[in-house]
Amino acid sequence: MVIIKTSQQIEGIRKSSQLAAATLNHTASFIAPGISTEKLNQIAHQFIIDHGAIPAPLNYLGYPKSICTSVNNVVCHGIPSSTEILQEGDIINLDITTILNGYYGDTSATYPVGKISKEASLLIDRTKNSLKLAINSLKPNKNLNDCVGKVIEKYVKQFGYSPVKDLGGHGVGIEFHEDPFVFHFDYSYEKTILKPGMIFTIEPMINASTSWRINIDKKDGWTVRTIDGALSCQFEHTVLITPTGFEILTTEV
Ligand code: MF3
Ligand code: CO
Ligand code: CO
Numbered sequence: 001m002v003i004i005k006t007s008q009q010i011e012g013i014r015k016s017s018q019l020a021a022a023t024l025n026h027t028a029s030f031i032a033p034g035i036s037t038e039k040l041n042q043i044a045h046q047f048i049i050d051h052g053a054i055p056a057p058l059n060y061l062g063y064p065k066s067i068c069t070s071v072n073n074v075v076c077h078g079i080p081s082s083t084e085i086l087q088e089g090d091i092i093n094l095d096i097t098t099i100l101n102g103y104y105g106d107t108s109a110t111y112p113v114g115k116i117s118k119e120a121s122l123l124i125d126r127t128k129n130s131l132k133l134a135i136n137s138l139k140p141n142k143n144l145n146d147c148v149g150k151v152i153e154k155y156v157k158q159f160g161y162s163p164v165k166d167l168g169g170h171g172v173g174i175e176f177h178e179d180p181f182v183f184h185f186d187y188s189y190e191k192t193i194l195k196p197g198m199i200f201t202i203e204p205m206i207n208a209s210t211s212w213r214i215n216i217d218k219k220d221g222w223t224v225r226t227i228d229g230a231l232s233c234q235f236e237h238t239v240l241i242t243p244t245g246f247e248i249l250t251t252e253v
Contacts, residue, residue: 002171002179004197009103010240013173013199016053017105017238017249020098023047024107025252027067027096033088033114037069040094041080048098056097056104056176063222068095068108075164075205075214075224075232088114091124093234097176106172106201107250108236119208120231123161127206127233130155130163134202135239138194138246144180145190152204153185162212164205164232167224171200172238185212196243203236 005013027044045066048055055066063079070078070093071086078093086092095108110124130152137147153163169182180192184204209230217223226232240247 002192002198003174004195005173005199005240006197009173010197010199012101012103013105013238014240014249016098016100016103017107018251018253019048019051019053019100020096020105020107020238021250021252022051023098024094024096024109027094028109028111031086031092031111031113033086035086036082037071037078037080037084037086037092038082040069041065041067044094044096051100053098053100056099056106060176069093070095070224070232070234072231073226073229075207075226076167076234077222077224079220079222086113089116089120091116091120091231091233095234095236103174104172104176105250106176106236106238108203108234110233110235122159123206123208123231123233126156126159126161127204128235130204130206131202131235131237134204135237135246135248138239138241140194140196140241140243142194143190144182144192144194145187147194148202149183149190150186156204156206160210162207162209164207164214165212166214167205169201169203169236171198173199194241196241198241199238199249201236201238203234205232205234207232
């Protein structure tokens, strides 16, 4: 069941989403060759706590850190580590989810570390574009798949890229993960019709490969990697369906 949020809930989720966006921008400003992903975790954790909120990932289903840091061929859910040092040429996704006054906001973005390859840079630009295209198509009474899955798959396929299928976006706000599950590929069985007051994430994970397949790390149970070692990139926003279209909630104010 997809929840239609009340105006009071929307205001709470908007505030939390704005904090998540501010945390993302703050933390990203420290990205540089030589910094560890654990240091980025600490910077984000402190910023969230200082603003009276809680980092949602910490202890979520046993997850050990406050943010996810996913480098190069890591698709998502990378666990920050003091021994993982960023190097020039890497790309890194920071995924931030805050709980502020009980409300969740969820956002992520992928950044270059120093100077990166043309190939990596194009992947970042195109993944970001795919999210933008999907968001711009959101409108009440449209089918979710027509706005998100179809749009993203069609756009990235022309570059020989593949949207990951095993993971998706999700309703968010009252809980971390709510209905609907948001597919980033053309899923023709989708029944969800967009209505004002729906809040969900769109968070395409795009592999620079013709394979969408992934592996989950057997040791840590979290780290998701491309099966063929290809680069993967992700951007995420929390969006609200409005009477006339959409509002991106995860923008810093
Ligand atoms: N923030 C991720 C998402 O976009 C979820 C991370 S779950 C965690 O849905 F446990 F790994 F933090
Ligand atoms: Co999410
Ligand atoms: Co997220």
